[in-house]
Structure formats: structure tokens, C-alpha cells
Amino acid sequence: MLNAVGLKREKRNNMKSKKLIIIVVIALVAVALGSLIFSSIANSNDDPTTTKTTSSTTTTTNKGGSGTTTSTTTTTTTTTTTTTTTTTTTNGNGGNSTTTTTSGNGQGSQDPPDDPVHTHTEVIDPAVGATCEKEGLTEGKHCSDCGTVLVPQEPTDKIPCIEGGWIIDKEATAAEAGSKHTECTMCGKTMSTEVIPQLQLPVSEGLKFQLNADQQSYFVKRIGTCTDTVVVIPSTHEGLPVTGIGTYAFYQCTSITAVIIPNSVKSIGDYAFQDCISLSSIDIPSSVTSMGQYAFQGCKQLASVKISENISAIPNGAFGNCTSLTSVTIPSYVTSIGNFSFSGCTSLSTIEFKGTKEQWSAISLGTK
Ligand SMILES: [Zn+2]
Numbered sequence: 001m002l003n004a005v006g007l008k009r010e011k012r013n014n015m016k017s018k019k020l021i022i023i024v025v026i027a028l029v030a031v032a033l034g035s036l037i038f039s040s041i042a043n044s045n046d047d048p049t050t051t052k053t054t055s056s057t058t059t060t061t062n063k064g065g066s067g068t069t070t071s072t073t074t075t076t077t078t079t080t081t082t083t084t085t086t087t088t089t090t091n092g093n094g095g096n097s098t099t100t101t102t103s104g105n106g107q108g109s110q111d112p113p114d115d116p117v118h119t120h121t122e123v124i125d126p127a128v129g130a131t132c133e134k135e136g137l138t139e140g141k142h143c144s145d146c147g148t149v150l151v152p153q154e155p156t157d158k159i160p161c162i163e164g165g166w167i168i169d170k171e172a173t174a175a176e177a178g179s180k181h182t183e184c185t186m187c188g189k190t191m192s193t194e195v196i197p198q199l200q201l202p203v204s205e206g207l208k209f210q211l212n213a214d215q216q217s218y219f220v221k222r223i224g225t226c227t228d229t230v231v232v233i234p235s236t237h238e239g240l241p242v243t244g245i246g247t248y249a250f251y252q253c254t255s256i257t258a259v260i261i262p263n264s265v266k267s268i269g270d271y272a273f274q275d276c277i278s279l280s281s282i283d284i285p286s287s288v289t290s291m292g293q294y295a296f297q298g299c300k301q302l303a304s305v306k307i308s309e310n311i312s313a314i315p316n317g318a319f320g321n322c323t324s325l326t327s328v329t330i331p332s333y334v335t336s337i338g339n340f341s342f343s344g345c346t347s348l349s350t351i352e353f354k355g356t357k358e359q360w361s362a363i364s365l366g367t368k
């Protein structure tokens with residue numbers, strides 16, 4: 001009985017432990033399944049864009065004295081940043097070299113890599129024209145990116161001066177020649193100079209001429225029918241030179257304001273312009289070598305007189321009573337000044353003598 005009971009109990013105990021093992025196995029399976037389901041749910045809740053893949057490879061090779069270590073780490077984040085880092089370290093027998101390349105397109109502000117095959121951007125360096133003072137340059141080219149000169153600019157020779165138009169320095173008048181010059185339009189250098197001939201005013205009509213004793217020349221005998229206020233005496237009459245102004249030729253011609261005497265005239269007679277009360281200026285050309293007595297006496301408007309440089313004597317009364325005359329220049333050739341030559345010249349304040357002090361002292365002076 002006991003044995004039977006004991007067997008039953010043992011059998012029951014065996015049954016119990018088998019049941020326990022089954023329960024444990026079921027429980028383990030249940031836990032495993034639950035874990036799988038949970039994992040699946042957890043994964044499905046993740047934002048797909050934040051999926052991360054991380055791989056790491058490490059290779060180490062040692063050969064004798066030299067060592068090569070290559071380490072590659074790749075981290076990919078599909079959200080906003082992609083970073084690739086490659087580090088290669090080589091230790092050779094000869095020396096050390098380390099190359100590090102890092103590239104990324106995120107918060108990184110690294111420079112773009114150098115373009116190994118650079119294409120030049122051609123820019124034309126315009127030609128510069130040469131002048132008479134400075135060399136020019138031919139057209140050239142350079143790269144606007146790297147500055148490399150592609151076609152060098154060569155110097156060009158200076159060019160000759162460019163002559164401009166005439167520039168008047170002094171206008172010619174009926175009494176005097178003028179002058180003009182040209183300049184280079186670039187550098188301003190004087191290139192040519194020329195004399196402008198004395199103006200040939202139309203000669204006065206109606207003057208009365210008379211042949212000189214030599215039958216080879218004329219002199220002005222009288223004003224004749226001429227009514228000009230500016231009298232222009234011609235240098236020739238009927239093909240012969242006019243060499244003189246006769247005695248009383250313009251005596252008391254009260255309307256004359258100026259007289260143009262040509263270079264052909266050598267002598268001015270006595271009283272030739274006496275009492276020409278409107279005559280204001282006169283040029284006695286250098287051709288004149290003799291002047292008569294009282295030639296300009298009483299010319300009350302005569303303010304300036306240019307006396308021929310070739311006159312040696314200022315005769316008696318030549319400029320007497322020229323009350324407007326303020327200054328007189330006496331040429332150095334003058335060796336005598338006659339009586340009353342400047343008497344009554346109440347405005348005369350300056351007498352300039354062109355000769356030396358000795359020459360002045362040697363002049364024979366008449367009475368005032
Ligand atoms: Zn370049």
C-alpha cells in the first residue's frame with residue numbers, strides 16, 4: 001500500500017515538475033514574444049528621418065619597421081547632417097606625412113577644395129596710346145581669378161609732336177609787325193614761330209605828291225583833297241618810292257588824329273605837322289633820319305611820340321607847345337637838341353635817354 005501510495009505521490013511529483021518546466025518555457029516564450037512586439041512598436045513610433053546608421057571599420061597593419069594604420073569612421077544621419085571623416089596616418093621609414101580631409105554640408109564653414117584643373121578667366125588689358133612724351137602699351141590679357149598674365153603688354157614707341165594751329169602772340173598793326181607761333185597739342189612745346197607782316201591799311205586817296213630832284217622818288221607835297229582822319233601815306237607813288245614829307249605838308253590839318261608813315265620815308269620837312277591839334281599819336285619810323293624845325297609844334301593832343309632811332313638831331317621847336325606830351329624817349333644817336341624843342345610841354349615829366357651818361361653829357365642843348 002505504502003509503496004503504491006509512494007509511487008502515486010512520486011508520479012504526481014514528476015507530473016508537477018513537468019508542468020512547471022512547461023510553464024517556465026511558456027513564460028519564456030511569452031516574454032520573448034512580448035519583447036519582440038514591444039520592439040516592433042517602439043520602432044514604428046520612431047520618426048523615419050531620425051534613423052541613424054553607424055558603421056566603424058578599423059584596420060591595423062604592421063610591416064617590419066613601417067606601420068600603416070587606417071581608420072575609417074562613417075556616421076550617417078539622415079536628418080540634416082551628413083559627415084564623412086577619413087583619417088589616414090602613414091609612418092614610413094623616410095618621414096612622416098599626415099593628410100586629413102574633412103568634408104561636410106552642415107554647420108561647417110570650410111572653404112571649397114582647390115580646383116586641380118584651373119581654367120583661366122581672360123580679361124583684356126586695353127592698349128594705351130603713346131604720346132610725344134610717354135611710351136604706350138599694346139593690348140594684353142590676364143586671368144581675373146589668379147592674376148596670371150596670359151598676353152603681356154608690350155611698350156610702344158613715343159609718337160612725334162602734333163603741331164596745332166597758329167597762336168597769335170602779338171597782332172600786327174599798321175605801324176608794327178606782329179608775331180605768332182604753333183605748339184604741340186599734347187606737350188605744349190613751341191614748334192614754329194613766324195612774323196605777322198605789318199598791316200597794309202588802304203592808303204589815303206587825294207594826297208598831293210611831287211617828284212624829288214633826283215626824279216627817282218616822290219615826297220608828299222600837301223594833304224590835297226584827302227579827308228581821312230587817319231592818314232596812311234603810301235610807300236610808293238606811280239611806281240616810285242615815297243621818301244619824304246614836305247614842308248607844311250599837313251600844316252594846320254586840324255581833323256587828323258593819326259598819320260601812318262611808311263618805312264620808305266627818310267625825311268620830315270619843316271612845319272610838316274605844325275598845329276595838327278587833333279593828332280594824338282605818331283610813330284616816326286627808323287627809316288627817318290632827318291626831321292625839320294617845328295615839325296610837331298602846337299600838336300596839343302599829342303600824348304606819345306616814338307622818335308626814329310636813326311635821328312641824330314632834334315631840331316628847333318620840334319615838339320614845342322605839345323601840352324599833352326607826358327613822356328619822350330630820345331634815341332642814343334641824338335647828338336643835338338635844338339632851341340625850344342620841348343618848350344611849352346607843360347605835361348612832360350619823363351625824358352628817357354637811350355644812350356650812355358657820356359653821350360647825354362655830349363649832347364649840345366639849345367635854349368629852352
Ligand atoms: Zn587663372
Ligand SMILES: [Zn+2]
Nearest residue numbers: 132161184187
Ligand atoms: Zn609734344
